[in-house]
Each structure stands twice: as structure tokens, then as C-alpha cells.
Amino acid sequence: GDSVTQMEGPVTLSEEAFLTINCTYTATGYPSLFWYVQYPGEGLQLLLKATKADDKGSNKGFEATYRKETTSFHLEKGSVQVSDSAVYFCALNTGNQFYFGTGTSLTVIP
Amino acid sequence: ETGVTQTPRHLVMGMTNKKSLKCEQHLGHNAMYWYKQSAKKPLELMFVYNFKEQTENNSVPSRFSPECPNSSHLFLHLHTLQPEDSALYLCASSQAEQGVGETQYFGPGTRLLVL
Numbered sequence: 569g570d571s572v573t574q575m576e577g578p579v580t581l582s583e584e585a586f587l588t589i590n591c592t593y594t595a596t597g598y599p600s601l602f603w604y605v606q607y608p609g610e611g612l613q614l615l616l617k618a619t620k621a622d623d624k625g626s627n628k629g630f631e632a633t634y635r636k637e638t639t640s641f642h643l644e645k646g647s648v649q650v651s652d653s654a655v656y657f658c659a660l661n662t663g664n665q666f667y668f669g670t671g672t673s674l675t676v677i678p
Numbered sequence: 679e680t681g682v683t684q685t686p687r688h689l690v691m692g693m694t695n696k697k698s699l700k701c702e703q704h705l706g707h708n709a710m711y712w713y714k715q716s717a718k719k720p721l722e723l724m725f726v727y728n729f730k731e732q733t734e735n736n737s738v739p740s741r742f743s744p745e746c747p748n749s750s751h752l753f754l755h756l757h758t759l760q761p762e763d764s765a766l767y768l769c770a771s772s773q774a775e776q777g778v779g780e781t782q783y784f785g786p787g788t789r790l791l792v793l
Binding site: 597598599600602604609610611612613614617619657661662663666668669670671 | 682684719720721723768770777778779780781782783784785786787789
């Protein structure tokens, strides 16, 4: 069935380090792909999305490219900040249902 | 108010209590959702309402009872809960019928503790 798999956490990085959080998906058809972020004590916030193959979503210095050939949507940021500490969720929408990954916790230390 | 709001933000209740969670969306959407988020578990979809009609109920125990009086408001009525029901309850909304372009927007959640 349709699903999303993202890398296990937690991830701990020093400030200004490069971030990659891997996400792969299984889906029939042509889903849309999303990254959501959840800061402590809050709900999920949409970070970025891509609706078709080769699209790049970007926001707040984060980027992810919809790769159909590798069924991936990896999240990247060139230089993380302490304020990026949060849990990141990859998700897909098949048009009938949303599927969320299990979340990857990121801690950025000064 | 903008986006999706939820009240209360925190709730402590005994197993014999009855309480309700409220969600309101200010985005003009026509679909609303309840999710349960427990520690170290994937996000669990509980209920879906499209155009005020319940379209999905993912085998949720009857001690959880949803209500959607209109497309902007969603309630989750709680009664005789168990300690394992303690979790963060998230409400979301979206504009249905957009197919794969549909995006869900979440509220801040209600942190529920059942004693």
C-alpha cells in the first residue's frame, strides 16, 4: 500500500551544519509530497510541498526535490540554526488520503 | 483569529469525566480531521469530515465521539477515557476535491492527560 518512510532520529547537529533528512515513499499514481515541522508544544506546520516530479519545494532555507525515479523527497538545509530544532514529518497525498512518516527529531546545538 | 484554532490547549481529566475538544478553522475549508499523536507512535487519523459528513472512522473506540455542526467547527466529545488515551489531539482542515494538490493545515493541538 501507499506509505512514507523517513530516517530514524534523533539527529543532533552543530549550528551552521548541513542537514539532510531522508524520505522515501511508495504510492500508485502521482502523489503530492510535503514536509511538515512541529516545534515543541505546537501542532504541525506546513514547511514546503511539491506536487509533481522534479518540482522543488523551498521555504525558510529548507529545500526538497520530488524525485520520481528514486521515489524520494529528502529535506535539506545548508546551514541549520538552533531555532530549527523540531520534529520533521514527511507526508504524501495520493488524492484519496494523506500518509505521514513517523517524524525525525532534530536538535541543533550552539 | 487565523488558521486553525483548538481549545483547550491542555486538559486533565479523570476516567469518569466527560469533556469536549473544540476545533475551529478560519480558512474557508470544507474538510476537517482529528488526529491522535502519541509519543513514539505515528500520527493516527481518527475521523474525517467532508462537507460536514463523516467519511472515515478508523476503528476509533466509541468513547471518542466526533461532531461537525458546520464546515468551520469540529468537536471531539470524550467520555470514560482510559490512561492510554493520553496524547496530543490535533485538528486539521483542508479544501477537499483538490486531489493531490490538497494540503492539510493543523491546529496547535490539545494536550490531554487522563488520570
